[in-house]
Amino acid sequence: MISSNRCAFLSNSGLGGSCNFSAAQRRVSGPFRVVCMAPSNDKNGSVVMEIETQSTPLKEIRSNSAVADVNDNEISSGGPQDVYGEDKATEDHFVTPWSVSVASGYTLLRDPHFNKGLAFTEKERDAHYLRGLLPPTVIPQETQVKKMIQHIRQYQVPLQKYMAMMDLQERNERLFYKLLIDHVEELLPVVYTPTVGEACQKYGSIFIHPQGLYISLKEKGKILEVLRNWPEKNIQVIVVTDGERILGLGDLGCQGMGIPVGKLSLYTALGGVRPSACLPITIDVGTNNEKLLNDELYIGLKQRRATGQEYAELMHEFMSAVKQTYGEKVLIQFEDFANHNAFDLLEKYRSTHLVFNDDIQGTASVVLAGLVAALKLVGGNLADHRFLFLGAGEAGTGIAELIALEISKQTNVPVEEARKNIWLVDSKGLIVSSRKGSLQHFKKPWAHEHEPVKKLVDAVNQIKPTVLIGTSGQGRAFTKEVIEAVSSINEKPIILSLSNPTSQSECTAEEAYSWSQGRAIFASGSPFPPVEYAGKVFVPGQANNAYIFPGFGLGLIMSGTIRVHDDLLLAASEALAAEVSQENFDKGLIFPPFTNIRKISAKIAAKVAAKAYELGLATRLPQPKNLVEFAESCMYTPAYRNYR
Numbered sequence: 001m002i003s004s005n006r007c008a009f010l011s012n013s014g015l016g017g018s019c020n021f022s023a024a025q026r027r028v029s030g031p032f033r034v035v036c037m038a039p040s041n042d043k044n045g046s047v048v049m050e051i052e053t054q055s056t057p058l059k060e061i062r063s064n065s066a067v068a069d070v071n072d073n074e075i076s077s078g079g080p081q082d083v084y085g086e087d088k089a090t091e092d093h094f095v096t097p098w099s100v101s102v103a104s105g106y107t108l109l110r111d112p113h114f115n116k117g118l119a120f121t122e123k124e125r126d127a128h129y130l131r132g133l134l135p136p137t138v139i140p141q142e143t144q145v146k147k148m149i150q151h152i153r154q155y156q157v158p159l160q161k162y163m164a165m166m167d168l169q170e171r172n173e174r175l176f177y178k179l180l181i182d183h184v185e186e187l188l189p190v191v192y193t194p195t196v197g198e199a200c201q202k203y204g205s206i207f208i209h210p211q212g213l214y215i216s217l218k219e220k221g222k223i224l225e226v227l228r229n230w231p232e233k234n235i236q237v238i239v240v241t242d243g244e245r246i247l248g249l250g251d252l253g254c255q256g257m258g259i260p261v262g263k264l265s266l267y268t269a270l271g272g273v274r275p276s277a278c279l280p281i282t283i284d285v286g287t288n289n290e291k292l293l294n295d296e297l298y299i300g301l302k303q304r305r306a307t308g309q310e311y312a313e314l315m316h317e318f319m320s321a322v323k324q325t326y327g328e329k330v331l332i333q334f335e336d337f338a339n340h341n342a343f344d345l346l347e348k349y350r351s352t353h354l355v356f357n358d359d360i361q362g363t364a365s366v367v368l369a370g371l372v373a374a375l376k377l378v379g380g381n382l383a384d385h386r387f388l389f390l391g392a393g394e395a396g397t398g399i400a401e402l403i404a405l406e407i408s409k410q411t412n413v414p415v416e417e418a419r420k421n422i423w424l425v426d427s428k429g430l431i432v433s434s435r436k437g438s439l440q441h442f443k444k445p446w447a448h449e450h451e452p453v454k455k456l457v458d459a460v461n462q463i464k465p466t467v468l469i470g471t472s473g474q475g476r477a478f479t480k481e482v483i484e485a486v487s488s489i490n491e492k493p494i495i496l497s498l499s500n501p502t503s504q505s506e507c508t509a510e511e512a513y514s515w516s517q518g519r520a521i522f523a524s525g526s527p528f529p530p531v532e533y534a535g536k537v538f539v540p541g542q543a544n545n546a547y548i549f550p551g552f553g554l555g556l557i558m559s560g561t562i563r564v565h566d567d568l569l570l571a572a573s574e575a576l577a578a579e580v581s582q583e584n585f586d587k588g589l590i591f592p593p594f595t596n597i598r599k600i601s602a603k604i605a606a607k608v609a610a611k612a613y614e615l616g617l618a619t620r621l622p623q624p625k626n627l628v629e630f631a632e633s634c635m636y637t638p639a640y641r642n643y644r
């Protein structure tokens, strides 16, 4: 029965409150150590109990396992441990209730955190009972990457590429991240916008593995327990959605899970946050999407959305449970909530939690960076420009407010004054003071004196913007007439069509360049391929919050920052704008390419952390001398680790 000294195995047999050792033992045939968890009333809600079938202490059991046998630079460099808790991370697999942690043989091959596939060395195959479980060849990770990219390229349909990537993430996490990092420009549109939008729409039918934590109304009163079911303990970033405004695709309910999963894969690939520190969460309060309610494959609650007190209570329980479980330094990123909840949630929790709304704040920071960079091409200061937005929701008013804040800082005028050059159009037309009474609170600061204007083209002709920004979620709303109008006012009109996915973009790159006779400085939320116009090739940039949130989050985490302040958004923005090179400007680009994004993220992180220290918001002391180097040293790299 007990015949050799292989590694640890955890049973979930203690679910009822006590550990059923015999069941645990029955499931381990042959060599084993058993480590079993049972619920208790202690702080973490669990205790570790050991069944020492041989006289091996737990410490040694851990060191006998491949999981604990990690010996790579990330962990041994001494830099990031205290920031990322890497040293503890290996132990997470042993202290989480009900999780199974097996670090050898067949099960090792099926653990995406540790699997290396054919890259397991001869020694590892011997040491970890892999002989015969793999074909005899050993190939390095670089070759695996080459093979995988060929595999992904074989698919013509973007959704198939997406599914192949998700499948890889579930099989071999480090290979997934190496592939994504090495081919970031090519694969970003696969794991992120636009393809992730289609994936969310079809999530029910393509759903294979649950990839995050689902917290529905059914879990009300039990959210603390639900969080404890997640196998990782050292969580540093949560991206949470309630699925009500997924990109520009509307209410996708529980199927919005694709968004937190996608955003967090960028936290790791672009910002170097450890995958095990990332937790995607979907709050399911129902959906008002009739199509989904009538779809037998829909994965969420089949009921209309809870609102008001019921909604607020669930969210409050969630926010409290997160703080109780992961402490106050966990970053909670709100993503793709509808605006009637997004602003209120941010306001309610910004003084008690480390919260960040990506759609309001991250988008603002990235767009401000693009605009500051664009000044090099069009001239003038921010205060010299006139801004017109189509769309006055989270993205529109968020960007508008950060521009006003920056103008106010640069020119020493009150922010109310700085707002006067910024105009917004919503579904009812230009926002003007005569509408003030019926406006949502986030639109009120933008209700300037003007007669009502219904159509965008009329607003363009009357306001005469130098910058036109689309944040409406309305595909092709920048018509030929609109782009011609803004191009007749400006030599180089700045046109940003930020709405995602591609189908919702206010105009295509081709439309922007051709209708402006090649004069537009253009960027879009989702990527467009280069355009040839009048014998010249135009390379459109991508104006997406993906430039900011990974580095921004890294900066908060590495400095132990406890609250997000607007000055941190300005710092991130400044750092990004500084990364646009002359070579980029020469191509008409106002954002750097994503190829160097990890270096850029480290610089963003450093600026954010520096500002947090300056404001007294950072708790990691003493402040590292060189914050860029420190950020880089903290970043997760997906190279395989050696298992002794």
Ligand SMILES: NC(=O)C1=CN([C@@H]2O[C@H](COP(=O)(O)OP(=O)(O)OC[C@H]3O[C@@H](n4cnc5c(N)ncnc54)[C@H](OP(=O)(O)O)[C@@H]3O)[C@@H](O)[C@H]2O)C=CC1
Pocket (backbone or CB within 6 Å): 245, 246, 247, 248, 249, 338, 339, 358, 359, 360, 363, 390, 391, 392, 393, 394, 395, 396, 425, 426, 427, 428, 429, 470, 471, 472, 473, 474, 498, 499, 500, 501, 504, 524, 525, 526, 543, 544, 545, 546
């Ligand atoms: N590139 C990026 O990084 C980001 C892009 N986005 C994209 O921006 C879009 C909007 O997101 P968000 O601001 O959060 O959404 P919101 O729902 O908060 O805002 C949408 C706004 O668009 C307005 N609108 C809707 N239809 C029309 C219309 N026909 N004409 C004029 N205005 C209209 C709405 O008007 P009303 O208020 O009257 O309903 C509302 O003000 C989405 O497509 C999203 O994907 C968002 C975040 C980041």
Ligand SMILES: CC(=O)C(=O)O
Pocket (backbone or CB within 6 Å): 193, 246, 247, 248, 336, 358, 359, 499, 500, 525, 544, 545, 546
């Ligand atoms: C990019 C993003 O966050 C959005 O479109 O909602």
Ligand SMILES: [Mg+2]
Pocket (backbone or CB within 6 Å): 247, 335, 336, 358, 359
């Ligand atoms: Mg979003």
